[in-house]
Amino acid sequence: MAKDKGPRRPRAETPKGFRDYFGAEVSERKAMLDTIAEVYHRYGFDPLETSAVETVEALGKFLPDVDRPNEGVFAWQDEDQDWLALRYDLTAPLARVAAQYRNDLPTPYRRYAMGPVWRNEKPGPGRFRQFYQCDADTVGSGSVAADAEICAMLADALEEVGIPRGDYVVRVNNRKVLNGVLQAIFGYLEGNEDAQLGAAHDTATKRDAVLRTIDKFDKVGESGVRELLGKGRLDASGAYIDGVGLDEGQTDRVIAFLTSRGATTFDTLANLRGAVGDSHIGAEGVSELEQIAALLDAQGYGPDRIVIDPSVVRGLGYYTGPVYEAELTFEILDEKGRKRQFGSVAGGGRYDDLVKRFTGQSVPATGVSIGVDRLLAALRAKGRVQGDGRGPVVVTVMDRDRMADYQAMATDLRRAGIRAEVYLGNPKNFGNQLKYADKRNSPVAIIQGGDEAARGVVQVKDLYLGAKIAAEASHEEWRAQPAQTEVARADLVAEVRRILGQG
Amino acid sequence: MAKDKGPRRPRAETPKGFRDYFGAEVSERKAMLDTIAEVYHRYGFDPLETSAVETVEALGKFLPDVDRPNEGVFAWQDEDQDWLALRYDLTAPLARVAAQYRNDLPTPYRRYAMGPVWRNEKPGPGRFRQFYQCDADTVGSGSVAADAEICAMLADALEEVGIPRGDYVVRVNNRKVLNGVLQAIFGYLEGNEDAQLGAAHDTATKRDAVLRTIDKFDKVGESGVRELLGKGRLDASGAYIDGVGLDEGQTDRVIAFLTSRGATTFDTLANLRGAVGDSHIGAEGVSELEQIAALLDAQGYGPDRIVIDPSVVRGLGYYTGPVYEAELTFEILDEKGRKRQFGSVAGGGRYDDLVKRFTGQSVPATGVSIGVDRLLAALRAKGRVQGDGRGPVVVTVMDRDRMADYQAMATDLRRAGIRAEVYLGNPKNFGNQLKYADKRNSPVAIIQGGDEAARGVVQVKDLYLGAKIAAEASHEEWRAQPAQTEVARADLVAEVRRILGQG
Known part of the structure; x- marks a missing residue:
């Protein structure tokens, strides 16, 4: 017989993957974001606060980072059977806003946004289903001055929150240079009416394989990439990874691109010009990097703070032009007590078609996202958190x-x-x-x-x-x-x- | 035959009832909330930021305002079939936190919280499904000093955001005084073992009717309440509203309570003592108001800023002890160009059983919620918004x-x-x-x-x-x-x- 039970008490628990923030945790993050907002404001960026809830239709499947292509969202149907969802980043809502208010917003539209986003993915240690993002984007400017400006702004923001000059570097690359390298290797795919379809398909597959291999540069280094681009490579587990099958000359070009950073910006640009050969798009990419370097130099941002660095590969697959990444160069101890560089705390670049999904019209845009929790952890590691932890x-x-x-x-x-x-x-x-x-x-x-x-x-x-x-x-x-x-x-x-x- | 259509473009729209906030709208609200947070911090309150998502189980049906008893939430099932929902206020999450961390939090726990909440209700003009709340609560103190402190803090917050002294008043009442009036009228229900069950039930029904009538005091005034408590009343549409059926002596007591505000705090308290007669709980309520007045007086908050006012009826049904409300007394023009007082911008009071749902243990608490959009509208009406609307x-x-x-x-x-x-x-x-x-x-x-x-x-x-x-x-x-x-x-x-x- 069923036993008669009293009503069960609710459990006092956050849902799995969610957490609460108390006292100094809240005020330290707030102080950091306030300082960043001040810098962004000084650069002419305006705050934008979109609703946490979007239609699934407006959200689309548009993630600003190839590392996370299809993350789930928290979604539900409203009373009209429309699907609504919590935003998973701050870029998709910006796209919706840029389209919805395209006749009212100034062009270009510089905006920053700070706030929580939600991901319906498996929680893990230090991996939560709600976390903060902090983005700044310029929508509607195709000028590389917009990219350069965001790099300078990022450097200022890092210094003002408490990362001393010398402890960070903003590294800049350009997707067009990589495209030039690929063109120099495979010839022009686009507009090549004479190419046999089969050969074109084969080349496209190889291009994708090259892109995937380049993404591994950080992990396997120059020799590893060389093996993977050529005949193949035994990985750490003893399994054999098939190579892309490039010949030595082709492989040399990719390696020349990845290792083209020279002692000076001038040297780096010269190396890149060599790597892209006579590719038109490649030359354009190198020229854009040259302009960015000149703009930053005129504003007093030397290579000790912002540097042209073709070894930046993260995000190259997603972005369409300049790509930038802020790295903290000081050392911390990892879980096992070993010294390692703190690493990346922000990244971004130029992307097209932000608004095109909605309006059919292409709108150029460039923007950066700061990893709020990462940067806060860095400030804590350096003892530079703002905010008064003192009690009353x-x-x-x-x-x-x-x-x-x-x-x-x-x-x-x-x-x-x-x-x-x-x-x-x-x-x-x-x-x-x-x-x-x-x-x-x-x-x-x-x-x-x-x-x-x-x-x-x-x-x-x-x-x-x-x-x-x-x-x-x-x-x-x-x-x-x-x-x-x-x-x-x-x-x-x-x-x-x-x-x-x-x- | 079905016509072949290309893929439809997504609509660039916020979901119904949601909106975006641009530039100065964001920075003006932020400046206001930052100022309020500074005041709360100075009073020893700590920030708390809970997740936007709670289990439906933890959320319960717990709304801090009788005006909105059963509003819907945005809810969905997660992969484990648990129901999750967006928080509909900041009090329910506080209850969960107070229970979940009861062994770690200081007692009393003073916390403030500011952030969006979500209501799944029909949107209307100026009525959105996501809006800001700004709460401060003291959990774990039964002392009326906690209530007095929040009233003082509320007065400070209003002045510091830009409401000049004289343009606001914090009005304080006490649910126990009303309970005393009801006891004086109906006798003791609780603990009255001799009462016939039927008579007790009849009295309880009448008590509820009296409470509902008192809630109408703001609208129908003294004479209206007198009619409704007695034989009944013709309303504006010509319909006859049945009265509660109290005799004249009983009605006099209720009216005496509602109109007991005197020229001085001393007079008001004397009037209230008369209204509660020999009710024990009523005397306790009057004594609490007396203590609150004495505490505030010692801190320099006179009746020009914080006043004992038994005509505060809003929230009396929900709260269990002191109740307070901040009203802006300056005049604005309504939609029809008529002058009217700006009205209430904050309210709160003492409530029990915040944590009891989870733990079975009663924990006393008192707290206030500022209507963020209302107060911001007031500052705009007074030309007192902070934040620089100037462009670059x-x-x-x-x-x-x-x-x-x-x-x-x-x-x-x-x-x-x-x-x-x-x-x-x-x-x-x-x-x-x-x-x-x-x-x-x-x-x-x-x-x-x-x-x-x-x-x-x-x-x-x-x-x-x-x-x-x-x-x-x-x-x-x-x-x-x-x-x-x-x-x-x-x-x-x-x-x-x-x-x-x-x-």
């Missing part, structure tokens, strides 16, 4: 009937701009009040019993110093309690200021 | 080949803290560049053609002054173009500063 001054309650006096103390402190509160739990156990102050990371506790009230004084306890003494001092020193001073009630604010270093 | 200085492009020079000008301006950008659209038509600057609400345009470049000068055009002259000046004056000055390239920043009033 806690006015303790010795005498429940004199709550108004205690509140007046907190009010005086707040009027002086000092974060302060009265303990509002059960005041019976004084130890609990100090434990509470400890949990809040409070710098100071205020104490006033009946005796002190009668004498018009308060005890001011320096909790940070107190903790230090408790950890380091002998029993005798501890009992002397130098971390606690008695001052006149009228001097309360001044004494707290002194302890907080605001004296 | 636009450096125009006369000569496409000298883009680096133009970028260097923008860089110089930014280094001086001035918002600036180079025009990055097609530079062919100069008129379009000025139209663009106009659309961006730019204060200044910079112009340098080949001739000026050769002479080492730039033209600096004051666009605000130019627009004024165009609107007011004669043709001759207009041609004299006093809004445009030529300065040495080296003086560019100084001249722009002068125009922007930063000289």
